[in-house]
Amino acid sequence: MKLESIPEEFIRAEVVLKEIQAHGFEAYFVGGSVRDALLEKPIHDVDIATSAYPEEIKKIFSRTIDVGIEHGTVLILIGDEQYEVTTFRTESTYQDFRRPDEVTFVRSLKEDLKRRDFTINALAMTCDGEVIDLFDGMNDLKMNVICAVGNAKERFHEDALRMMRGLRFASQLDFTIEEKTLTAIQDFHSLLGKISVERIAIEFSKLLLGKNRKAGLLPFVETECYLYCPGLQTYGTALLRLADLPDRQIEHESEAWALLVYILEIEGDSVRSFLKKWKLSNQLIQTVQKLVVGLQHRLNNQWQAEVMFQLGLDVALSVEKLLFYFGGNSKLEDVQKQYAALPIHDKSELAVSGNDLLRSIQKKPGRWLGDLIEELLAAVINGQVSNEKEALLDMAHEKINKE
Numbered sequence: 001m002k003l004e005s006i007p008e009e010f011i012r013a014e015v016v017l018k019e020i021q022a023h024g025f026e027a028y029f030v031g032g033s034v035r036d037a038l039l040e041k042p043i044h045d046v047d048i049a050t051s052a053y054p055e056e057i058k059k060i061f062s063r064t065i066d067v068g069i070e071h072g073t074v075l076i077l078i079g080d081e082q083y084e085v086t087t088f089r090t091e092s093t094y095q096d097f098r099r100p101d102e103v104t105f106v107r108s109l110k111e112d113l114k115r116r117d118f119t120i121n122a123l124a125m126t127c128d129g130e131v132i133d134l135f136d137g138m139n140d141l142k143m144n145v146i147c148a149v150g151n152a153k154e155r156f157h158e159d160a161l162r163m164m165r166g167l168r169f170a171s172q173l174d175f176t177i178e179e180k181t182l183t184a185i186q187d188f189h190s191l192l193g194k195i196s197v198e199r200i201a202i203e204f205s206k207l208l209l210g211k212n213r214k215a216g217l218l219p220f221v222e223t224e225c226y227l228y229c230p231g232l233q234t235y236g237t238a239l240l241r242l243a244d245l246p247d248r249q250i251e252h253e254s255e256a257w258a259l260l261v262y263i264l265e266i267e268g269d270s271v272r273s274f275l276k277k278w279k280l281s282n283q284l285i286q287t288v289q290k291l292v293v294g295l296q297h298r299l300n301n302q303w304q305a306e307v308m309f310q311l312g313l314d315v316a317l318s319v320e321k322l323l324f325y326f327g328g329n330s331k332l333e334d335v336q337k338q339y340a341a342l343p344i345h346d347k348s349e350l351a352v353s354g355n356d357l358l359r360s361i362q363k364k365p366g367r368w369l370g371d372l373i374e375e376l377l378a379a380v381i382n383g384q385v386s387n388e389k390e391a392l393l394d395m396a397h398e399k400i401n402k403e
Contacts (some may be wrong), residue, residue, distance in 0.1 A: 001138060003129035009033070009043040014078055014127045016048060016061075016083050023060050025052035026109060027085075028124040035120050036130065038141055039173070040346060048085045049124065051107040057085055088112035094132050110134055115163045116138050117155055118169065118181075119147045138200055144175045152184035160191035164203035167220050171210025177219055185223045192228035198227060201278045208256035209249070217243035230277035238264045245325045255318050258291035259325060267292075287315065294319035301328060303338055310383045313339045343380050350377055352392045360393050372396055 005255045007077040010029055020027035024285050027050040033043050050057065054069050063077035072087035084102055087105045089112060106112065109124060109132070117121040119137035121240050131138065140147050148155045156163050163185045170177050177185070192200060221224075221239050226232045232239065242263045250256045259273065264272050275285045294311050297304075298319050308316050316339060320330045344350065354369055385395050 001131045001133070003037060003125070003131065005362060006129045007037050007043050009046050010125070010127075010129075012039070012081060013048070013083055015078060016085065019060060019125050019211045020048075020050050020052055020057070023052070023056075025050055025056065026088075026107075027052070028109065028126060030113075030124045030134065031116070031121050034123040034125045035137075035141065037125070038123070038131070038138065046083060048083055049109070049112055050085055051086055051088055051109070053087050055104050057087075072105055090115060097311065097355060114149055115158075116149050116157070117165060119149055121168075122149050140178075142327045144173070145178050146170055146173075146175050147178040148181045148184065148191070152181045153187065156184050156188045156191065160188065161195050161199050161203065163192065163223075163225060164195075164200055164207075167216045167225065168203045168207040168210065170219065171207045171216030174210075174212035174215055176215065182219060182223065185219070185225065189223050189225045190228060192225055197230055197277070197279045201280065204229065204278075205253050205256065208260065209247045209253065212245060212247060213250070214243040231274045235264050249323060251321070252318065254287040254291060257288045258283070258295060258318075259322060261288060261292050262295055267296075268342075290315045291318055291322070295322055298323060298329070303335065305338075305342060305381050305383070306378055308335075308339055309342055309345070313345075344385065345378060350374065350380065350392070351387045351389045352396070356389065356393070357396055361396065363400070372399060376397060 008107050010033075013029070014090060017027040017029070018181045027048055030049040031047045036043055042092050052060070054066075054072055054074050057074045058064050061078075065075040065343070067073055067076070068086075072089050074085050077087055083351060088108055090104045090106055090336050101391060108177070113122040113124065113134055118139045119135045122135045122159065123137050124132040125386060126132070135149050136147075144166075146169050149168075166177055166181060167183065169175060179317070207213060207220070210216055217239055221236050221243075226236060226239055242260060245259070245263075250259065257280070261271055261274065262287075264274075272285055275288060280288075290311050294307065294315055297307050303316065311319070313336070316335050317332055320332055320335050323330050339345070339376045352373075357369060358365060376385070379395060380387045380392070385391050
């Protein structure tokens with residue numbers, strides 16, 4: 001098959017292929033970019049495979065970076081663009097179920113493609129759009145099927161993360177997993193215990209963000225892969241409830257994790273400890289914590305000024321979007337108007353500072369000061385006092401005198 005229209009990303013990169021070929025070597029576009037071109041999806045990273053060895057590539061191009069040269073990968077810099085070029089290779093046994101003990105460079109495209117995970121990723125393409133399909137990947141694309149290249153059990157024993165990748169692709173592409181491939185995942189799911197949490201988390205996040213997360217979540221539970229994911233061991237039934245939520249695609253990673261936490265009924269301090277097990281970034285964890293608090297509030301109440309102030313506009317809007325999954329109506333414009341109408345939007349905007357209060361009240365610093373500032377802040381947000389220095393000092397004196 002030949003692509004009728006070659007995406008611009010490949011056209012820009014063809015200078016790399018042609019330069020390698022001009023020196024007597026083979027070079028092709030490979031993997032996910034070819035798959036996405038055939039599916040008419042956006043192209044992200046254009047990967048190139050070649051019969052040239054790394055040292056040969058470095059002689060051809062003047063600007064290169066050794067990003068993974070031990071595995072045959074060299075980064076080529078062309079103007080403002082950069083491309084990963086990897087030598088055709090075969091791999092030996094995998095003692096840790098993730099990285100090969102030894103990589104052998106070869107001159108054969110077929111040998112390179114047959115080591116890849118799934119047939120839909122074992123595709124290559126020439127500069128003029130001719131697709132090379134040695135493992136029936138194009139038919140699997142047409143049939144919307146995820147199928148391992150060759151023997152599925154061998155592929156997953158080589159690299160156990162491929163099981164999570166298969167589940168993720170099912171969600172992202174809205175594909176089903178071929179029977180033998182699914183059986184192999186069931187048989188080898190315990191090998192996920194050998195894989196780093198960070199790598200599993202990346203695939204699981206992508207699964208949750210897929211256009212049909214149910215297509216990934218159901219086999220994730222059925223094959224018992226969830227048993228080897230952080231903190232999920234007792235949540236098989238809850239994960240099925242997550243799969244049964246309305247099938248609109250989740251927009252942001254933080255929203256996906258917040259939905260998961262809410263459905264699992266994890267609350268309070270347990271939210272942070274659960275997310276830390278996944279080794280998520282502190283920033284993401286903080287956002288998810290806010291989203292869970294906001295969602296719990298919003299499902300039972302209309303927005304209150306103080307809650308909206310504490311969460312911020314972006315989180316409030318995300319919470320409002322999450323109402324869809326629970327049969328609610330998202331009122332994004334109302335949220336924006338309500339937030340805009342708040343007297344202040346940040347604690348720093350409060351018209352009095354701690355020093356102002358200390359000078360006016362003439363009392364030694366202590367816990368009382370922080371508590372007083374929080375009371376004044378709440379009073380301003382709730383419209384009980386204007387955000388003016390004199391008015392706030394008067395309120396502060398009243399509160400102190402009542403103690």
